[in-house]
Amino acid sequence: MTDKELLNIAINAMEKSYSPYSDCKVGAALLCENGKVFTGTNIENAAFSPTICAERVAVFKAISDGExxxxxxxxxxxxxxxxxxxxxxxxxxxxxxxxxxxxxxxxILGESKEEYKVVTLNDLLPLSFSPDDVR
Ligand SMILES: [Zn+2]
Structure with missing residues (x-):
């Protein structure tokens, strides 16, 4: 799957956003090594703290399905x-x-419906605390 194809899936997921408080819609598309894709969108809540981001929805859907x-x-x-x-x-x-x-x-960070930038997790979270640190 190309980066652009994955971006398009994220754009479609964004349309399902439940964000009546911020009006900020976010979509994520997580590609597994086996080719499966899990989507996520942000889901807000009137109590605010139960709100969850699109990225975590995608990851948690994947984990709960065994990926x-x-x-x-x-x-x-x-x-x-x-x-x-x-x-x-x-x-x-x-x-x-x-x-x-x-x-x-x-x-893959969408800049528009056509343009995107690719970064690594290390770019976004340098010197990270990882599972290796507690094993
Ligand atoms: Zn987040």
């Missing part, structure tokens, strides 16, 4: 679903990704 080996993730978002630059994963999602992915894990 733990991931190739890359595409993330896209914007106010009212208008993609106008990168919507980078928050710190919590970076740490969740680090639980299952190595430093060279690729993150």
């Amino acid at each position: 733990k080996k991931f190739s890359k993730i595409a993330v896209v978002g914007g106010k009212n679903g208008v993609i106008n630059g990168i919507f980078a994963p928050c710190g919590v999602c970076r740490q969740v990704l680090r639980e299952f992915c190595k430093d060279d894990f690729q993150i």
Whole structure:
């Protein structure tokens, strides 16, 4: 699967966002090593703290279906679903990704419906705390 194809899946996932409080819609598409793709979107809550990000929804869906080996993730978002630059994963999602992915894990960041930037998890979370640190 190409980066652009994964980005398009993330864009479609973004449309399902439940974000009545921020109006920020986010979509994620997580590609497993076996070719399966798990999508996620942000889901907000009136009590705020139960809110969860698109990236974690995708990862947790995959984990709960028994998948733990991931190739890359595409993330896209914007106010009212208008993609106008990168919507980078928050710190919590970076740490969740680090639980299952190595430093060279690729993150495709949508800049528009056509353009994107590819970075690594190490770019976003250098000197990370990983499972190797507690084993
Ligand atoms: Zn997040």
